[in-house]
Amino acid sequence: MLKQYKLSELDLLPSRFKANLINSCTGYKSINIIGTKSDSGVENLAIFNSVIHLGSHPPLIGFTTRPLTVQRDTYDHIKASGQFTINSVSAAFVDKAHQSAAKYPSDQSEFEKVGLTPEYLGNSLAPFVSESALKYQCSYVNEYPIIENGCILIVGAIQEIYIAEDMISEDGWIDLSKREISTGIGLDGYAQPKDPIRFEYASPTTKPSLKNA
């Protein structure tokens, strides 16, 4: 049985119910920790469920943020330093990643507060999460203010990637399940998918068929 919600009915729902519902509607989300460093050297991290692929040539990613809420440190540090890291979240520390959404004072290291380990790789000025099996350094490229609700799409260029080798398949596809990487539902739900399948390139003259099957 399908439950129907008209827009006029959504507006009458309790605010938290509506937020949970709408946040769950788009399906599974990426879960990543963004690492930054303040002007005064404080190491910052924050969990984001909005990191998306924007392009491969050149490698570009995006994520959305609200400048006047919990993620403001991240936004300010990125604007000031031009640098950030994106770090995957595995089952073993998804609780700590979730905890990084708490609003700690800006002068405290959130790595320390949640119990994750900062790590510097390559020439990145922003800290990586040592525990992450897939992570990359990004430089700030641009931002697009979404005038409809004041959120901002930040665009970053991937500079350097670090991946656990066993996750990389022969053709470059990454098996996220090998390191129990998390996906998210809504604002506070997490799961670690298992046993992904792949399909061959879809063409009008072929039927869907599994890759390597």
Add this chain to the structure above:
Amino acid sequence: MLKQYKLSELDLLPSRFKANLINSCTGYKSINIIGTKSDSGVENLAIFNSVIHLGSHPPLIGFTTRPLTVQRDTYDHIKASGQFTINSVSAAFVDKAHQSAAKYPSDQSEFEKVGLTPEYLGNSLAPFVSESALKYQCSYVNEYPIIENGCILIVGAIQEIYIAEDMISEDGWIDLSKREISTGIGLDGYAQPKDPIRFEYASPTTKPSLKNA
């Protein structure tokens, strides 16, 4: 052991390897079918792995598209009609959803070609996917051309939602796993997460704890 790819090394990789790698880097993606209808009444569908939550008050979603590639029908129909539907993908028809990425001629119904069923609910002029357990009607709101690579972020406003009732929890959170809804890795990988967990709201004065545990 972490494998390192510098930007200069990424540029030397075979194009397909690089595309698979970069497309997998952001983590798990949402998988949805977007339904539209052409001026001449042809029902169109296409799989998208870029639908994201933009806001709950009002309910806004976004997705990225490249106007000159496979998704052009979807973009043209949305621009002309102002309407589209977003439909979740369950394990039972993920093969058909993947097949909708094939470049069928614009005058053919992709519902028919891939074997999914068009359905009209409420006052939507765009077809829904009957098989989907979670779907909603959207109106076109705005678009943001991403100047760095020519892709476009389309913003849509949710008008009316249809959800299998057993997926809706008491506080509005949707358990996508109850209907084996798919998530994606890269360009061609799919999985159906099981047993999601939820955490309580993160605060600086509390430790992470499971909801309803």
